[in-house]
């Protein structure tokens with residue numbers, strides 16, 4: 618499921634994910650309808666501010682070598698972790714948001730021309746929102762020096778023209794229900810979003 622190279626930050630993040638119930642192992646139906654052994658809900662990791670702060674500090678350590686002057690995150694997924702990462706780096710935090718279908722920078726936020734920007738997301742799978750945020754920053758004259766994410770689910774394929782720094786890489790392994798080995802063992806798949814409903 619995960620990279621097993623020694624990595625204290627990844628180990629610590631895995632602990633935080635487990636403690637917050639954000640990373641669960643079992644047999645799940647994903648929103649795509651596919652079945653999987655693992656399920657991640659990053660919002661639960663960030664539910665406790667002290668855990669969000671720790672995750673932001675760890676991600677800031679990953680991004681520090683790129684010397685960003687500011688952090689930009691696409692709303693909503695990147696807001697909490699982007700803010701905590703910016704706090705740990707001591708730089709401004711701004712966010713992009715969709716307006717009439719277009720990713721935009723609003724609310725009086727500005728990007729200084731030529732400034733170094735890191736774009737931070739919670740989870741990168743296809744990287745769509747982060748890539749749109751990168752385009753917004755570049756259109757405004759900022760230099761995107763890196764992307765950051767708590768979890769990289771992209772499966773290792775580079776999604777961006779800039780380096781992606783993540784705390785944890787998770788495999789994408791999932792199955793169409795007809796080919797699910799867990800179903801084949803007679804296990805029943807759980808819809809993780811239904812917990813507590």
Ligand SMILES: [Zn+2]
Nearest residue numbers: 652797800806
């Ligand atoms: Zn299954």
